[in-house]
Amino acid sequence: MASAIFTTFICRQQRFLSLTRSPVATQLWTRLASTSVQQQPQQQSQNKPTDLKQLKNLKIDYQDDIAIVQFNQENSKVNTLSKAMMDEFVPVFEQLQNDDKVKGIVVMSAKPGSFIAGADINMLESAKNRDELLKISRNGQNVMNQIEQSRKPIVAAIAGSCLGGGFEVALACHYRIAMNDKRTGFGVPEIKLGLLPGAGGTQRLAQRLSLPDALDLVLTGKEVKAKKAKSMGLVDAIVEPIGPGLQTAEEKNIDYLRQVAVQKAKELTLRKHTPKQPGLLENIKSKIMSTSYVRNYIFEQAQKKVMSQTQGLYPAPLKILDVLKQTLESGSKVGYNAEAEGFADLGSTTESKALISLFHGRNECKKNKYGKPEREVKNIAVIGSGLMGAGIAHVSIDKGYNVLLRDTTTKALSRGYSQISKGYQGYVKRKRLTNAEYDRTLANLNCQTTPEGLEKCDMVIEAVFEDLKLKQKVLAEIEQRIPEHCIFASNTSALPIHEIAANSRRPEKVIGMHYFSPVDKMELLEIVRAKKTSEDTVRAAVSVGLKQGKVVIVVGDGPGFYTTRLLMFAGSEVFRLLQEGATPKDIDKATKKFGFPVGSATLFDEVGVDVAAHIARDMHTTFGDRLADKSMPDLLQDLVSNNLLGRKSGQGLYIYQAGVKGGNREINPKFTELIKNYSLEPKEEITMENIQWRTGLRFLNEAARCLEEKIITSPTDGDIGAVFGLGFPPMKGGPFRFMDTYGVSKVVDLMNNYRSKYGDRFAPTQLLVDMAKENKKFYS
Template sequence: MSNSYVQNYILSQAQAKVMSQTQGLYPAPLKILDVIQQTLENGSKVGFNAEAEGFADLCITNESKALISLFHGRTECKKNKFGKPKREIKTIAVIGAGVIGAGIAHISIDKDFQVILYDPTSIALYHGQSQIVKSYQNYIKRNRITNTEYNQILSNLNCQTTFNNLDKCDIIIEAGFEDLKLKQNILNELEQYIPEHSIFAFNTYILSIHQIAAHSRRPHKVIGLHYFSPVDKVELLEIIRAKQTSDNTVCTAVNVGLKQGKIIIVVNDSPGFYTTRLLIFAFIEIFYLLQEGLSPNDIDKATKKFGFHIGLTILLDEFGIDTITYIVYHLQNIFGERLANSSVIELLHIFVKNNLLGKKFGQGLYIYSNDGSKKINPKCKELLKNSLTQTKDISRIETIQWRICLRIINEAARCLEENVISSPTDGDIGAVFGLGFPPMKGGPFRFMDTYGICNIVDLMNNYQLEYGDRFVPTQFLIDMIPTADQFGSQDFCADVIDDTNVQSNQWCIIFLVGYDSPNLIQASSVQGTVLTIGTRQVNRPSRNYTYVYFNDAATGTNVHTVDCGWDPHVMYSGNTITIYIPSPPWIVGHTYYVTFDSGVASGTDFCKPESSPTTDSNFWRFDIWNPAVSSTTTTTTTPPTTGTVTTRPLSTTTVNTLLTTTGIVLASTTTVTTTIITTTTITSETSKELIVLASTTGTTTTTATIFITDAAVNVMYPKDFVRKK
């Protein structure tokens, strides 16, 4: 059997595995396999070039931008934006030892919290404690913790059926049933036991925090904490703030969540909060689709191909049809037929009446076996026969995907409009980490930016005509169309503009490492491939405090600094350095220039030269022009139709390096002289600056035509920089 056959077989199996796990929605794994194949077939030199080109291609994909946006959003949601709490939390009481309550205790006892797990019934308390003990025993088996650490962690847990020691608690987290009266009674009873500084938090996915605290003696200390199941695996914590909740209460709750290892979004108290609201609107659309004759398998296939990690009908069964019905009961009077019409509500009640309640009861849309297998529930098909509506043309997977997706993103936009969430970033993080919105699409708001809000609104209008008023776009989205606004974060775009019709689509500043051992030169990534003389691999500098500086030319002041030694916003690959700037400080109409410390780039071989410093303010300049802002709101500069470039000075050492890399061999006694034969002005997309170097050996003159990238550029923001309301 030939090696090539084995290689091709392994690669084909790997590709099939990637496609099975990603549905082909992540380009990076497939690109990696392509690079491996090129390396095996053509050698490491071709492979290294393919790797560098592949990385550059992947950097500018929508998936890359979405995932980078999620990374930075997740980082932001791991910070306490509300400052430092007045009092450190040391002791937590969890009221209710069910799955959620035990999960909250589980993620608290290994973070140096003293935890009281309370339940009025001994059997529930036993099951809750067993759940925690079993989890940590599994950690020992997997070598995540030692026996000593296990004993130390479990010593932080105190399980009890009485209210003893509640007077020592800094925060009470109630994790009982979703019943308003029950939670009000618990609050009323326990307020007499807990100290004045103690915070009372309620785990809920639907009940109003304002109503829970209606009869509290200290409503400013009441807050909502929506933990997701399983608590120890789902990262998101949705914190619900009522109008009366104090800033310090929010700050303290965020601090507890962060210490528990959660990423936090803080939402305002409103019907369904944020994540539950979006999920219910998606589930309701699934019931509309079922009414129109689609099978759960059809919907699962479409939603997985859209990017959800599991099919949404499976998720619906896991969530519970009884729970969905309960939530719809709470939300129907508020959202009316925009949520669901009477036939869908009747269908939900029919499912509940016939005990099709979801996975936890063994049957819902599917029947679940003890061995983990599942099949379509024939009883479900039978019940749907009596509820079928006029069949629509929904044979296309895209139609199924868009109907569910539009319901989610329209409601997400409403939540931003109604100030349920404070930012698109919180909306994206909540949707991706809370309800499983496809990560490669970046969340509802990033997805709308990518697809185009105008296009999204057009789709909603078309679906409204076809399927009804539940698809009417929110006015918030409609108002964004005339000004071409987007939700996107303020990501910087730096590229040459040679034409007023060119809309830049880059999201990072990209530097190409040049050829004088090595220095940094500006790369024009939109106008074409940057041609280099030879390929130089570079590394991140081995020391910190190696900076790239961004300076305002008008004032000469530094406005942004990046440490290339450690900053995760700086990425090295091949001969490129990409600097991502999540919150750029630029001012429209201003000119900026870039300078570098020595050592921003280092050669890959030991003791190879570092990049030399660049302090010339004319070396790399850019102007800010924003086409999305009208002249009535701010002064703008007109983008140039041509760009005049200034030649970078070349040293004798540089010339020797250039001549060597181009294959021109000079005798050791040769005196090198350089003459700039010609320089050109950039007047079109294809015209580039050229420098022709001439070297003389005796009476023979040898010339080399070298491409030098533009030393002065003009810059514009992408239209999605602007955020108007």
Template sequence: MTQYFTVESTSDHIRILRMGSPDKPVTVLGEPLLRELNDLVDELSDDKEVQGLVIIGAKKDFALGADINDISQFDTPEETRDGALKMQGILNKLEKLPFPTVAAIDGQCLGGGLELTLACQWRIVTETSTLALPEIQLGLIPGGGGTQRLPRLIGIQDALDLILTGKRVSGKKAVKLGLADACVHPTQLERVALQYATKNKDKKLMALNAKSLSKDLPRWAAEHTPIGRAFVEKKAREMVEDNTKGFYPAPFKALDAVFDGFEKKLEKGLELEAKLFSELAHTRESKSLVHLFHATTAAKRNAYADAGKAKFGDKVPEQVGVVGSGFMGAGIATVLADKNVRVLLSDPNKDSTKRALTSAYKFFAKKAKRGRIKPFELSQKMAHISPGLNTQGFGSADVVIEAVFEDLGLKQEILAQVESRAHESLVFASNTSALPIGKIAAKSKHPERVLGMHFFSPVEKMPLLEIIVTDKTADWAVDRAFRLGQKMGKQIIVVKDSPGFYTTRALAFFMAEAALILEEGSNIEEIDEALTDFGFPVGPITLMDEVGIDVGIHVLESMTEAFGDRIKTPAGLDSVQQSGRLGRKNGKGFFTYEGGKKGKPDESIYDMMGQTRQYKFLPAEDIADRCVYVFINETIRCLEEGILLSAYDGDIGAVFGLGFPPFLGGPLRYVDHLGAENVYNTLKSLEERYGARFSPPALLKKHVDAGTRFFPDEK
């Protein structure tokens, strides 16, 4: 009795295996499915009547890879290696079947699913299929033969492009690479696969053998001679070092597996792959990235869906009003138009609106140039944006997003204008980064329809959306914002209303600490380098210039008003602002700028930060500790106060919105890694030296006393 495979047979003795997980909407290659596949392959090997085999997905997607939970169950690298070897053994049996084998691929074919197809002689894909080896994004390498079979099939350089990035390729691209043998319409997939099941071909993995490469001698020389491979490997390692800055071990292990394995017979290469895979599975980096995978998966569940469905069914907002065509408003409108949402863009400043439309056009033109959209789609995308000088036509919008300057009175005025024309289910969202939503909604006629949608700059690139809800916000209104955020492709967290919410509050404490260290005597480069060496993409001083010095100071003032002496900001920042410095946007900040490019630190900043300031060396570790621990402390406090609804949300917000190093998993996962007691003791030490902002929260002390973790189910 098969559970994961339905077995069929044609009149000419071709077996069809329809693969699908019975208890899940998608197919994953968990241990039970692989065990069943192993038994079926053994039966097929002994059946003398079988003339060919087709493996096809029984669900929308072919397979989404191995079950990450199975991997997490292994306690030691040795157990993990044995698990990888068992999967490899099953696929080796599939590869050695004495008749043609065909993988018929539609939808997503990822990770272990793609490795399964590589063990087949033929791969037929559809125009709607997507193929990838995304293990690198979990701090792993393919463990089911991907680092060995793929380079032998399509060549080392093309294989590395997929293995090192986890990039997804379409069916047509897969054929072009040599990864697939034919690309067909989904309705023709099974018919064509059955035709291929009658064809024999040399089962050696030599699609890029010397004969075919003779048409491309430079590539042949680079991949099929020891000197050429050594050169390619050297360049690949340099690229990986530049891209990862040494924080991620998986890309280096991938290079070891590919280049060392290519020199060996397939069997020995697979053993090497299993060994390297098992070593990575037990690293802090991989565990942290797997943690983020679980966190983002959990965050996709819309807790407000029932309330929205009761009112609107499954309907997603189709028309959105955006008030303000500045940098943020323009970005929001562009992303909405890109997702085919109709946008009403309002701004009394015609020049600002013109710049917004120009920015959107450049965004879509770049996508067209890269082949991500058809040329004719550029005009279609632009047609989704309808500019105007006021909110006159906003009465038909499903959601209105206000993205104007951080002025409470102005935001309240815009809300009143929108409400005067709104229908009964229109949701008003403010893109404020710090003002409490409750204050914005204080004069609202319908506060249950008001919430925050905090986007991050640039909106076109930054993945996070922070939805802020008050005690009065209706669940159906949150659902509207959540569905719209999902439509925009954003990673979403929902937080409770408070000054700075979560992300702005944590970031404010982080940047304020860096500014204090600057005022105390450390140099700009030392501060930035300490945090980039820790793993942040940019240092906090650079970040102030990127955010805008005026915006940063406004936020710090708001935080000071809310938290008093718990947040300490240097007086010297006022002098910096009064000098007319706004940061990158006016080419004048903590750094010098020429032609829009950041240069060296502006030495005059040191005088502005205090006439009596003298250079004082502070070790990089101490700089990083002060900035990181104050960040961690506020994250824990936000969870303790109920601003964060889950620990997962704290890590998602920090990593996807604020640049906290992904290889550490987020501030709360990092606490679990260090140990709550160690973090508590460090905070106490910092509190004694620097003050109340480092005072450990009661929630952290609770974990210390109980010996518990923020994520007790994770190893």
């Protein structure tokens, strides 16, 4: 099924929010005067002297009178601000402060590609209550304040990810030098976990940045690269790398960064460091910013944007606005307290717990749980150069794969090549790639209409039209030319893999790889194994998907697999509600208020009513009235016959006109007339809550049934698939996390209630019934 409707959502969830800047407000943005934020008094630690030779998470050495502290977290590829790290850092820092031989300090990382990736999430999760979260924040603030108030200059030498708590460490230092490479980036992504920066980050960003820049950084959680950070004033200097790729070059780069930082620390010891005084223009701007009218205008605009994009369902952005507003109105003493209290409040919310659960789940699905295949995939052929085929080629050619893109006509190939090249040209324009890298990447792509080269392929990914006979025909033709070890993967969203492989002479080498559109932006890859698919074939497909940068779930075979199956069961209730008199706008308003990014009525127009009709017909053959009564496939087919295909034809449930967006679209009068032919008497008043629970319960029940039938192997895979593939509200954590939070027994009671009114399609699956009786949860 076409999944492009979720693109905006997934991208928005990854960077979260994006604030608009009005022309009037832009003229008023100003850097806050450095005197507007005062630090909390330094607290003295009672830690005893530490034996520097016994350190497990830090490395300490010296160059002349400068101490170099290197973060080097034990048994980890990256550094985090874990309890073990901080238990060493705090006393070491105090010892260096009291050592008269040490005149300055450089902090850097011993791990390539990672300065400090953030706070240790496990430490946050271990907090038993709000008071413990409050203590974590206040302790973090105290440590950062001690760094900032150090009487000895502290220089941060940054190479690699500098995020969250790591960024807060860097901000507290007196000088920041960054390596200008692809891996070095700065940001405060706490909002993606339903939190805010809790170690003084909100205060220091407000101090160093203009208000719109501070809001944009904290509310989106986005990462900025070294040059951008320098232009924003977050970094004082950047150094250019000697050369990419080679280990020796990387070591030289780090050594060069270290020398520059040591030299800067020496310079700072020789002169008294005083903050730069604001000039006349800055003072004027500061006066403007200090007026309540301007501040209120800025925050009102930001809050409108937040509410528009989140429906008020995420507590974190609203709390961040409140903390920054208190800081500007009442000063840093109030601001620091508001930050700590806000961190504790947010860490106690179900929304934060759900987002943290997704974070863990996503990381789990980015790892290879299946092992290495017997033979590494190096050469890939993609059959079909349409939107999906070109997208699959796009995410493969920059990962070291040699890709053969094949189609029946040069015109089709030209469109596919244009899509790919245009995407990479965008990377060059945004300076993610150099022109030389662009040329090297496109050199990995070979477009052709002939079958030559298939005999060298390790994997063929078929991306032709969603038609069973066509896919079987392509498989039969391909199997005549590919080598015995070559894997055949079908990019299908609903057709059972065992049916595609029904006539294959080697069904163990056939697998499903369901990509989501557009492939270069959507993270999820649903890999479908049939009963005859070999374990090695699964391992190969997973390895390819992970190398392409995908979040991978492996699911069982069957109509609709997992994601499309859930979508169709919830969608069938949407059409039932429409038949009972609900309007498309009623449906959209209710489902968006529940947290879906796209209204469930608009969804069908975006996917294509013809696509939905095709899938509904096939799935109804298998699931019968449990999916929907016969009127739903008939209704969809009637819409297709009247050319109400959705956005692609300019009309569907809505009328699509240039310049008319979202809620301003007109409900299609043709649809309104046609739906009357399928009208049903409503059992009760159709309210927003009624719409939400009826569509939601169908979604939840089918997710549980997929787990019961082993279509999915774990609640984690189910939640990741639903959120990253279907746009299930992230703040609810996915269907399984939501049922745990709401209560499985309550969900079962609701289903039984709706079953008594609407029939057996609401009958809870046996797994839920058993769990409710035993008071069990999906996650322990």
